Amino acid sequence: xxxxxxxxxxxxxxxxxxxxxCDLTANNTKRNGNATFLDSIMIYQSMSGDADSGTSRxxxxxxxxxxxxxHVFHVTNxxxxxxxxxxxxxxxxxxxILLSVCADGWNGGSNEATLKAISQKLxxxxxxxxxxxxxLELTDGSAFEGSIDGSITNxxxxxxxxxxxxxxxxxxxxxxxxxTGDSYVTEFNGDAANVISNGFTLYVNGAAxxxxx
Numbered sequence: 001x002x003x004x005x006x007x008x009x010x011x012x013x014x015x016x017x018x019x020x021x022c023d024l025t026a027n028n029t030k031r032n033g034n035a036t037f038l039d040s041i042m043i044y045q046s047m048s049g050d051a052d053s054g055t056s057r058x059x060x061x062x063x064x065x066x067x068x069x070x071h072v073f074h075v076t077n078x079x080x081x082x083x084x085x086x087x088x089x090x091x092x093x094x095x096x097i098l099l100s101v102c103a104d105g106w107n108g109g110s111n112e113a114t115l116k117a118i119s120q121k122l123x124x125x126x127x128x129x130x131x132x133x134x135x136l137e138l139t140d141g142s143a144f145e146g147s148i149d150g151s152i153t154n155x156x157x158x159x160x161x162x163x164x165x166x167x168x169x170x171x172x173x174x175x176x177x178x179x180t181g182d183s184y185v186t187e188f189n190g191d192a193a194n195v196i197s198n199g200f201t202l203y204v205n206g207a208a209x210x211x212x213x
Contacts, residue, residue, distance in 0.1 A: 001023070002024075002026075003025070005027070007032075008028075008065075009026075011058060012045060015056060017058055023063050024063070026040035028069050029069055034105025037076075038070025043058060043073070044076045045108070045109045057082075057083070058081075064089075064090065066090040067089070067092065069092075071093070071095075071098070071100045075112075077108065078111075083118070085119055086118075098124030099127070102131070112134075113133070113134050115135070116137045116139070117144065118140045122145070123145040124146050126146060126148045126149075128148065129161035136148075136168070137170045138170065141175060148167055148184060148185060149182070149183060168185065169188050169190075171190035172190065177194065178196040179195065179202060180198065180200070181200055185202065185205075186204070188209060191211075195209065196213045
């Protein structure tokens with residue numbers, strides 16, 4: 001599946017998409033509707049009445065996801081659950097943003113996301129706006145190489161957020177997080193030894209996490 005103008009996947013409200021062993025390439029070069037971001041997988045609620053509000057779900061197992069422009073995942077104005085298992089994610093955008101959860105051109109709902117990584121490699125920046133929340137779960141040998149903060153600028157160059165929202169990170173004993181920048185979370189569940197500091201600091205509720213590698 002190839003998209004040469006818009007998002008590769010767009011989910012609104014109480015709907016879901018599941019991909020298994022698919023190769024998806026998206027090159028989002030035009031902001032559609034009220035959107036102020038470019039992204040490959042967009043999960044949102046417009047409140048226009050054509051989709052019921054509720055938890056939006058995107059599940060991908062195997063295959064590949066190539067994001068040529070903008071953020072790989074973008075969640076706004078809804079509650080989204082993203083589940084990834086053994087997906088080859090190729091992010092060709094220079095800003096290397098894996099996920100943004102923040103306000104966009106819609107209102108009336110909350111910006112909430114859960115990202116479940118199962119035997120999954122993740123890389124890039126994760127951006128969570130001050131009015132938004134994220135639960136990140138790394139299990140079954142997953143590896144995340146990236147950072148988490150709340151500094152967000154949209155495709156128009158406008159500042160959307162400067163402070164990070166509510167972020168919970170859970171890492172099981174088989175998974176790791178390698179920091180690529182100072183990162184900020186509200187809650188950390190797991191062994192600090194599974195966090196590879198790489199010269200950076202993970203702050204949990206404002207305090208530096210000790211015991212990292």
